[in-house]
Amino acid sequence: MRTATSGPPRSGGTPAGAPLPPGPRLWATLQTVRWLRSSTSYMDRCRARYGDMFTLNLVAKAAAGPAADRGRGRWVFLADPAHVRQVFTADPATVRTGDTNRFLAPLVGASSILLTDEPQHAKQRRLLLPPLHGERLMGYGELMSDVAEAELARWPIGEPFALWPRMQAITLEVVVRAVFGIGEPRRLAYVTGLLRTMLDRMTSPRWLAAQALLATAAHDRTGALSGAARRLVGPVDRVVLAEIARRRAAPDLDRHGDLLSLLVQAEYEDGTAMGDGELRDELMTLLIAGHESTATALAWAFELLLRHPDGPARLADEADADRDEYADAVVKETLRLRPVLPFVLRSLGRPMEIGGHPLPAGTWLAPCAYLIHRREDLYPEPLRFLPERFVGRPAGGSTWLPFGGGVRRCLGASFAQLEMRRVLQTVITRAELVPAETEPEPPRSRFITVAPSRGARVVMKSRRARTPRSAPRTWMPG
């Protein structure tokens, strides 16, 4: 076994022979074990040792599929905002994303927006973006508060429980209702139940281990499903395709406000519309991207806010006065300190020089929100949860990156922030919550997100009756 030393690693050599930025010289398997034990601590240690640009050699080839062969599991982490800006604003033919998301193909389907690159990706974004922004978005605010209200009524008083699964229930119901417009309770329970089962199985350690071992058999470049994946996704697929058929047959489609109805009517620039397969893939993408990440971010928001002196009281006071500034700051600070997706991935379609390092085509880059958010020069006392730093101050374009950036920036960023504000406001104004344990919860990696290790355990001391809102709330778009 080799030991960690500084300087350019031999193992960091590229197919073209140029050395990648420095990084640990351990075998890839050992680096992967350390990464799996705690990806965040490993990133912290590597940044302290190698600086703002370092290379990890991870056993990621199998999990990412054949397209990763060129990257060979070596990821160049970027923790300097100037380097990340350069990547996010680069020509899309040079900096690509589809290949790096290939491992999601069994779940989201080969034509998902997550897996395509320009020019197809831009066409898909033009269709998917409008229903998730502006006026349309505001229409979902009441739905979010109502779902949170109903969920809160089911929580026990005086007993410890984990908030994370409760947040998953809220965000799953919100996204299913927003996407499909299903309000009928039995059908809603059926659809959310199917999705929950699929997601729980696909993010279980057993499934992930099987994926890592069998990934190349599980899907090919076109994203064809393996038998195991098909058994898990099949029932959800059938429900999604049935909803698409129902919507296509609806005589009053233009009166529906749900995302599916809008997408069925949407047209590409050449006047064509999405086929059933494309619609299925985009809907699965929205359902999956739209629920787990928001639930985890909400669990972190409660875990951090409930330990912050005066935080809950200030958020409740402002909510009662129909003001959103502090809630918005809590959301931004939560996503700064605990970005649920700590980094994004890009692959180089052509050579590129970053920070004096010539990087050959095929290199994988990891613009790293987690490390940038912890820079003392950008955020004084970076390890403290201080929502006040965002009150009256907008988040910086290349210094606050929980939603990634450039042409791939999260399509649901505004939706997610609205949902986080509404759920926080509903719960904090209606319930007195305290942390169940005195020790703060450390981060723990789960699938591709980083969640509170104990699931954000709390005790609800009391619950209050609902107070009607006087007027629609104002809010700051993310």
Ligand code: HEM
């Ligand atoms: C707190 C919650 C969320 C977080 C932290 C989050 C984060 C992210 C990140 C980091 C990316 C990758 C961006 C990049 O590669 O530069 C992404 C992409 C995406 N997200 Fe989210 N997301 C959240 C919620 C949502 C919601 C609610 C939806 C939809 C309803 C959504 C839909 C998407 C889609 C469709 C993409 C792919 C965009 C593209 O490739 O063009 N996300 N998200």
